[in-house]
Amino acid sequence: MAENTGISWAHHSWNPWMGCDKVAPGCAHCYIHRAMTKLGREPWGAIYRTKTWHDPIKWQKKAEEARQVERVFSCSMSDFFHAKADEWRDEAWDIIRRTPNLVYFLLTKRPTRIVQHLPKDWGEGYPNVWLGVTAACKRDLPNMDVLRNVPIHPKAVRGLSCEPLLEDISQELNLEGFGWIAVGGESGSGAEYLWNPDCDWKKELQETAGRRLMKLEWAERICDKTKAAGLPFHFKQITSPCSGVGINALGREWHEYPEPPLPFPWKPQSAIEAKHLYSIEQLANLDEYGRPKGGK
Numbered sequence: 001m002a003e004n005t006g007i008s009w010a011h012h013s014w015n016p017w018m019g020c021d022k023v024a025p026g027c028a029h030c031y032i033h034r035a036m037t038k039l040g041r042e043p044w045g046a047i048y049r050t051k052t053w054h055d056p057i058k059w060q061k062k063a064e065e066a067r068q069v070e071r072v073f074s075c076s077m078s079d080f081f082h083a084k085a086d087e088w089r090d091e092a093w094d095i096i097r098r099t100p101n102l103v104y105f106l107l108t109k110r111p112t113r114i115v116q117h118l119p120k121d122w123g124e125g126y127p128n129v130w131l132g133v134t135a136a137c138k139r140d141l142p143n144m145d146v147l148r149n150v151p152i153h154p155k156a157v158r159g160l161s162c163e164p165l166l167e168d169i170s171q172e173l174n175l176e177g178f179g180w181i182a183v184g185g186e187s188g189s190g191a192e193y194l195w196n197p198d199c200d201w202k203k204e205l206q207e208t209a210g211r212r213l214m215k216l217e218w219a220e221r222i223c224d225k226t227k228a229a230g231l232p233f234h235f236k237q238i239t240s241p242c243s244g245v246g247i248n249a250l251g252r253e254w255h256e257y258p259e260p261p262l263p264f265p266w267k268p269q270s271a272i273e274a275k276h277l278y279s280i281e282q283l284a285n286l287d288e289y290g291r292p293k294g295g296k
Helices: 032-038 055-066 083-097 142-148 216-228
Strands: 012-014 070-074 102-108 129-134 158-162 180-183 233-235
Touching: 012 055, 055 070, 055 083, 055 102, 102 158, 129 142, 142 158, 180 216, 216 233
Parallel strands: 012 070, 070 102, 102 129, 129 158, 158 180, 180 233
Antiparallel strands: none
């Protein structure tokens, strides 16, 4: 983990605004409900400007002095392309432009809004901006086609987040044009259940508790497909009440990243805590959801 984020693949989380709206099946039990409720904020329907705007400037200074590159998850508590943030986005692009040692992953469930809201000097793209979409289920896969048509810099990548992974999408998954794949199960409180692709997913968006089970074989198939394509792969967690559980459930730690856009290395991340890793004995005795049988 990193100094100010619980996201396993990022060095920082940057939220110039917070708050969102549920628009896809993966949103149903989104963690921002828990996080923002603790802050006394309503997570859905309103967007709040934060006081963290200039944090990247401080991170840039340190990264530049260390001759390193750092990964930033942008709008982990919202969506960078949310319509209600349109008035602030140019200001956010300016911060991004001024911090070349920071690579921003802009993950969106609104890819159709990207092209109209890129900065005027985007051209072929910014080298320090990775654009990404979520594919939690087969219904989301067309979002990848939309992102494929958005120009990105030759040193940047298009990313795919299959988290929470709700069903097996491996057969329909087309990785052409993408450069990094991340997979993970859902975390949070409430009852566990297998997601039904035929359910009324819009009705499910009214729920706040619960976690949908991810079968380990679904993640394994995506991993196999990603590695067959020669791409870096990241496995974040199994389905669990807490995030980061079972990081090595696929037999090893899969924490791979594309090359940074500058001739400097990625900043090292802290070692993974033992509590997030399974022992050799546990790995040999996992159930279909990636949990040690018998709860040991």
